[in-house]
Amino acid sequence: MTNVYLTARFPRIAFTKLETNGFTVDYYTGRDLISHSKLLRKVAKADFLITTLSTVVDSEIIDAAPNLKLIANFGAGFNNIDTEYAKSKGILVTNTPKVSTNSVCELTIGLMLALSHREVEGDQMMRKDGFPGWSPLYFLGHEIAGKELGIVGLGNIGSELAVKANALGMKASYFKPHQLSEDEEKAQNVTYKPFDELVKTSDFISINAPLTDENHHQFNAEVFDNMKDSAFLINVGRGPIVDEAALLKALKANKIAGAALDVYENEPVFDKKFTKLKNVILTPHIGNATVEARDAMAEIVADNVIWSSKGKEPKYVVNK
Template identity: 40%
Template sequence: MTGRIPEPALGLLREAGQVWAWDGDDPVPIDVRDAQLADADGVVTLLSDRVDDGFLDAAPRARIVANVAVGYNNIDVAACTAREVRVSNTPGVLTDATADLTMGLLIAATRRLGEGERLIRSGTPWKWGMFMMLGTGLQGRRLGIVGMGGIGTAVASRARAFGMEIVYHNRTAVASDIEQLLEARRLPLDELLATSDVVSLHCPYSDETHHLIDAAALATMRRSAYLVNTARGPIVDEAALVDALDDGRIAGAALDVFENEPDVHPGLVDLDNVVLAPHLGSATTETRTAMAELAARNVIALLRGDEPPTPVN
């Protein structure tokens, strides 16, 4: 285990075999990691681990890499497949937590909660005023969801409760009963960007979605629109986003993920019209425990000769 995970998941693994686990919150030193990988039949990794040829060279016996995350862009899946190493992830269990955080960020951005808290904490004198920190209501506004998978659908359901209209962009249409339930319409990306009051990103990260939201995409959005990203940082060109926010080409943004995480573009930090969170999408005790337990079950199943519950390759 390359990082510290909740004890219930460790317990499952200890019942199944011999376990070595790095117990620090700082990254495991490479030499320490590689010494343990040499004898490992299965590896549990975190999103901060880069699993590439060097990693796999150090783990010649490994039969599975179980990533404690729904995304797996930190793993060279092709390299794993070439070596007959299975890869698994943890979809489903973090859907509600990430959808909840998305709505929290959306409300924080549109109601300027970050600005308000900073004002209070700064000690700056203030008093109530009719036009003080006016934000934007959600009722009757259009939410454009890019990536209508499990998390995107959960966000849409929550947004409907706030009275928002739902449009989405996906490679394929979602099931008709879900469309009907959410009164959602599928749109081309350009039309979604041009007509939405809030754009929320929930697509997976890939070469195809790298900088999907670039200067051109941001220029398509309304000047009154907001961008929310709880998917993966590199989907957004942060430099272009800083320019758009600074110039008032969009009204604001809320980000839980960053292009060069944990580094954040300094221009974002300096802007009042952006809400920043340190990758908290799945950060509830219940969700992180469920993610780690699912990763453990993937390892145990594979090493017992069964199919992992949530395989990637």
């Protein structure tokens, strides 16, 4: 028998595909995250591991699974896995890029609109106190058309976000370590700016980059000091890219106009002081939490297990 262990409940399509292809499937049934100690026990007989990006798969976990052939990560990121150690053991690691692109972009646009039109603040006010009635200067926000969106990280998600932003009348600029060619920039209707310049000129900044050693706390107190006091920060990338303590201070001091966070520095733990601020929107890491995106991700991880079991190279290997 070939054993597959899943570290969480996944969309049904993953189970159906695996069971149809003769795999013995076991999975973690808890609603919280699986503990490291429990995963150590569960992977002992696993030939294949399908894991969420919130579950750490370190060298200890890998060593506890002597039969492991593939780690299929359910998410575009993979910094939760010791990919180099897996490679040294001959274990492939895959992820699920691209299929969550549209979902994350839609959430980002929604957060921009909600911040600029003060939608969450208005909803909370209506639920608590109601409002005194319409008047010309009451509860004003801003339109996003004509504003500059600075995109930090122009991969699949950042590129699609630029398309959607342009369609809404925004100007899209971007920063990434390697600038696109002039033809690529024209095709995507984006303008490259060095990071320091992008920070100073953007009305909205969306973080869409993967986490690296270089961009840990890239958004710190100095960056917030250099942003427009009317600017909004949106993080749908990775939590540790933002120094949350510095962000909290900047928001309290009105150094920037507001922020929307879908990812957190130490998630699922986050600083509850953010909940006291009216100019902050907090969402529980739901960037790709749509039926469409999650089903597509489930298909990828299941297919990768199936192909790998047949001696074929799976898609989206990240540690060749």
